[in-house]
Amino acid sequence: MFAYILKRILYAIPILIGVNLITFMLFFMVNTPDDMARAQLGAKQVTPQMIEAWKADKGYDKALFLNKEAKGLEKVTDTLFVQESMKLFSFDFGYSDANRNIGAEIKERMGPSLAIALPTFMIALITNISLALLLVLFRGSALDTSMMIVAVMIMSVSGLFYIIAGQVLFSKMWHWVPISGYEPGWGGIKFIILPILIGVFAGIGSGVRWYRSIFLEQINQDYVRTARAKGLSELKVLFVHVLRNGMLPILTGVVVVIPTLFMGSLIMESFFGIPGLGSYTIDAINSQDFAIVKAMVFLGSVLYIIGLILTDISYTLFDPRVKL
Template structure:
């Protein structure tokens, strides 16, 4: 396992390099000019050119990329074009909010979808299975941004139960206040996540219930609950671990969209603002950090797969 981890960590370097190269090229090819945010109608063209030179945007694209990459290797992601603040400080300041939102929704997704999938498979084609299937189809079909706006309209505007925007109430610093603000965005991500994971758990459990070891367990007099919890669950979760690693891009992109809807001060809202303002340094930093999170997530999924399935350990 240690060799696998070292190998995957070494593979991260060229992967991040390719991602940064492609992202930098796409950003530079995108329409728009970040200088426009500094330009006024009565500004002298020489002043505009001096601003361009001060930002290093007058150089060829490959020179800009090399300079940016050299600074990144030194731990310097540059300064934001829009607010002149260090990019790395802004990222580190907002990462906890994004990870907290993603981590909470992912934990609740697994906590709800796994038992619901087991129950639906155990009572296949009965009323509870049909009800949960219908609910999962709704969750898969509804776009995350639309569901978030529905929650805001119903629970915030009409009922007034939860705050609709922000991470904290002005002047409040308690954890309970932050948790109260997180209810709706976490519910938005959890509902869509549960719909996908539930389908996989249910399908895998149904296949496992047809295996000989399940029939043998029933023949020994074991209860259905005992067979599901002690034998079927572990085998049914193996494909879900792979799905978890593969779905991290959707989780992160969903968190970005949700943050913009609920004004959650995380990497997503920072990235959306940077895109509208053509803030290249911030966009590149968020892209790299997001890619790093995805790679680490897939690595953790592989490690968990190895721990749970002994057959994988024997092959290594």
């Protein structure tokens, strides 16, 4: 397994270089360093001297991919792309255009993102699997049909609607929880209840339908009949045997998501005033802060690759036939 993980990590390097290359190309196609300087300086009259000074200060005065003035290997190495990429690979995210330490900011913002994402993920997982098993239990009944219709309805509505409706109902009309905000520690529970509930509810439709289809594939297997023949209750059959055998496809979709939970939710964090990484990325894009954008894209890619490796490893844990 160790050799496999090492191989995957080595594969990840060209992938990350590629992601970085695309990020650089896309960003600088839309924003030239001069545009960035103008946006960051914020002055009404930006003079060429101001732009040049800003670029020199931030290192954007270097050539992007090919330094024609340099000699030998430096033509490639003395460029913005190589120098910035090298820093990223050593997880040195540097400073934002507003001179904030990006690494420290990411650490600080991971907590709030996880405070929403982790409970939402866990509760949604348990709820969706439980509901899906329940529907499998009552498969073919009126309850099953009506719940499937409700699931499709939930899926069809935009997540933004649930956020606004939730805020209006639970906070504005019924005054149960604050409409938005965040506080670290236990005192912050009142702020995260609503976004978690909305996150869980918005995902119920797709989640339940997906898990239901997985479990329905299992329900007519021989081992289920054997379990029933042994006299096990229908609940035990579903929640122990069917669930365990349905785990492999569930893991494919679930484990890969776990590392990316750190990245937070863009819309949810924005509407609920959660100072997480989702809103950090959006703010950086809006303010053309390339230092943050490249750091977040890089981090997202790394986490996704970690997720894929974890998924492969988890297969071996749930299915002894799988060897890495």
